[in-house]
Amino acid sequence: MVDLSVDLGFIGLKNPVIPASGTFGYGEEFLPFFNLDLLGAFVFKGIYKNKRMGNPPPRIQETPAGLLNSIGLPGPGMKELKKIIKRVYQSTSTPIIINVCGETDQEYLDVAEYFDRMEEVAILELNISCPNVKSGGRCPAQDDKHTYRLVKQIKQSVSTPLIVKLSPNVTDISAIAISAEEAGADCISLTNTFLGMAIDLESRKPLFSKIVAGLSGPAIKPLALRLVWEVARCVHVPVIGMGGITTGQDVLEFILAGATAVQTGTINLIEPSASIRIIKEIEQIMKEQNLMNLRELRGTLKT
Amino acid sequence: MKEETGTIVENHHIQNEYYLIKMRADHVSKQGKPGNFIMVSASSTLEPLLKRPFGIFDLNPPYIWIYYKVVGRGTRLLSTLNPDDKISILGPLGNSFPVLENETILAIAGGTGIASVYFAIKEYLKNNKVSLIYGAKSKNDLNFLHSLETISLAGLYLYSDDGSIGIKGVVTADIKKIINQHGITITISCGPDEMLNRIFWIIKDLKTDDYASLEAIMGCGFGICQSCVVETRNKEYKQVCTDGPVFKMEEIQW
Ligand SMILES: Cc1cc2nc3c(=O)[nH]c(=O)nc-3n(C[C@H](O)[C@H](O)[C@H](O)COP(=O)(O)OP(=O)(O)OC[C@H]3O[C@@H](n4cnc5c(N)ncnc54)[C@H](O)[C@@H]3O)c2cc1C
Ligand SMILES: Cc1cc2nc3c(=O)[nH]c(=O)nc-3n(C[C@H](O)[C@H](O)[C@H](O)COP(=O)(O)O)c2cc1C
Ligand code: FES
Numbered sequence: 032m033v034d035l036s037v038d039l040g041f042i043g044l045k046n047p048v049i050p051a052s053g054t055f056g057y058g059e060e061f062l063p064f065f066n067l068d069l070l071g072a073f074v075f076k077g078i079y080k081n082k083r084m085g086n087p088p089p090r091i092q093e094t095p096a097g098l099l100n101s102i103g104l105p106g107p108g109m110k111e112l113k114k115i116i117k118r119v120y121q122s123t124s125t126p127i128i129i130n131v132c133g134e135t136d137q138e139y140l141d142v143a144e145y146f147d148r149m150e151e152v153a154i155l156e157l158n159i160s161c162p163n164v165k166s167g168g169r170c171p172a173q174d175d176k177h178t179y180r181l182v183k184q185i186k187q188s189v190s191t192p193l194i195v196k197l198s199p200n201v202t203d204i205s206a207i208a209i210s211a212e213e214a215g216a217d218c219i220s221l222t223n224t225f226l227g228m229a230i231d232l233e234s235r236k237p238l239f240s241k242i243v244a245g246l247s248g249p250a251i252k253p254l255a256l257r258l259v260w261e262v263a264r265c266v267h268v269p270v271i272g273m274g275g276i277t278t279g280q281d282v283l284e285f286i287l288a289g290a291t292a293v294q295t296g297t298i299n300l301i302e303p304s305a306s307i308r309i310i311k312e313i314e315q316i317m318k319e320q321n322l323m324n325l326r327e328l329r330g331t332l333k334t
Numbered sequence: 335m336k337e338e339t340g341t342i343v344e345n346h347h348i349q350n351e352y353y354l355i356k357m358r359a360d361h362v363s364k365q366g367k368p369g370n371f372i373m374v375s376a377s378s379t380l381e382p383l384l385k386r387p388f389g390i391f392d393l394n395p396p397y398i399w400i401y402y403k404v405v406g407r408g409t410r411l412l413s414t415l416n417p418d419d420k421i422s423i424l425g426p427l428g429n430s431f432p433v434l435e436n437e438t439i440l441a442i443a444g445g446t447g448i449a450s451v452y453f454a455i456k457e458y459l460k461n462n463k464v465s466l467i468y469g470a471k472s473k474n475d476l477n478f479l480h481s482l483e484t485i486s487l488a489g490l491y492l493y494s495d496d497g498s499i500g501i502k503g504v505v506t507a508d509i510k511k512i513i514n515q516h517g518i519t520i521t522i523s524c525g526p527d528e529m530l531n532r533i534f535w536i537i538k539d540l541k542t543d544d545y546a547s548l549e550a551i552m553g554c555g556f557g558i559c560q561s562c563v564v565e566t567r568n569k570e571y572k573q574v575c576t577d578g579p580v581f582k583m584e585e586i587q588w
Binding site: 053054055056060063064084085087088089090091092093095096097098100102105248249277297298299300301302303304 | 335336337375380381382383384385422424550551553554556557558559560561562563564565570571
């Protein structure tokens, strides 16, 4: 028997596969496809304090091997989400991760504190890569000092383990990751989507109302792998890798690059049961390579 | 709703860019209702990445039919499928047209919009009177005329932009007249947004109950990505894939 379990320090997971925020709804939408207990953990779509409409359509465009999205984080607000969490918690023992968003530091703090009090929430993932409308689309994860300040503030007021989710849209990802770690992050996850854009030639206008959009899917896998490798080399907390994962082989590559666990994103939209297939593929490859557990593999990239 | 692998039985090239696929799909063929759609991918790689949405044109377990027009990468790939080829399917998806009895129904279809109303028309004919207005650019874009003539519609009105078949003009030209003439109580429409928009403004003050099947760019088809939204009259967004694709016309901000 191969051992698929992984240890994030603050929590052990039965396997390294975690469906990512915004690509897995609230988990319950996937009950027709599989038992949520089979997952390592799963992340709810991002939540702000109040109800949000999101951006006007169009909100996505398919690109070669990728997906551009400008959904704009619509959601019911944190009070409504609480009811959903309680309901979903009844259907699974798999740890639930809440993806915390905010337009201001205070909002991030309010949302984090609100869910900190819920026993049904195992982990908070701080989405410091959401674009901040007030600062012209920039996000805290693009500034190491802002990252430090925000993470520190949140760590001081919540006791639920905190994952900090980084943006790839920076020059020096290590600096941001180190700031998050120094401020007390229990874990780093990366990467959120890469900024891109689409233009409608006929109207000579940007396709999306916010002009820029986020690129995900297989197209970004090599870029994400490089960022994960770089971050895993310079922080001591566990790293959760993501970006374009579609197979068990992709997962093992991220683990070789230094990730302890991974998140599956866009593939969940296309193949709802993908995460379960991926878990099986990991197990299969481990058997073929005589690997007893994933610790043996993590960060053992021969450079 | 389930993921299943369908098997192509026939991929019939009707004319020009138009095809009718018959495929074996055990689950969808049993569960599908008029108005439902499916997401399909003909690719065994992830290129193109997303599945494409199509209405269930017709079904007869274990088979379903999809009527499509080749417009881009995904539909072009569909057109290359041969008998026994596999196709991945997610479905049935979305809501369906209402179940009706003893009504006098008018279906209005523009172009491939016929795909989303044909199955409904066949069901409705069992317990209702049904008429159909069906239009497209030219006679090369109007298909299934033979079967439409044989299913005992109370009225069949054909339109073409160029006058090559039926009445020269758009499907909205005589709607009011036809509604009055037949004493229509319910309308169901599917076609380009522009056509639906025009229909809405023409019939909004009549006493008919009006339903439309909408299209939207879809990332997933089952309610996850929130990409397929349409604005409603009370300034909210609804998801076409889960709240629709069938909406009461007055709900939508036209
Ligand atoms: C609920 C629903 C039912 C549909 N039923 C039918 C049908 O029965 N027969 C038929 O011929 N067509 C139908 N369509 C439209 C069909 O989905 C598109 O023609 C098809 O997705 C085009 O794919 P492509 O790769 O060939 O085109 P491309 O232009 O290369 O596609 C690029 C992207 O845009 C999307 N897209 C392009 N056109 C449309 C469109 N009109 N509506 C939604 N997404 C689009 C594609 O899915 C893809 O994600 C339906 C659409 C919806 C939403
Ligand atoms: C439709 C969509 C919605 C997303 N919503 C969120 C979100 O709410 N919060 C978040 O942190 N990331 C969000 N993401 C980013 C994903 O969680 C993930 O970081 C990214 O897509 C890269 O992984 P992938 O290439 O496997 O999709 C979203 C991505 C997509 C495609
Ligand atoms: S297509 Fe993804 S939510 Fe409708």
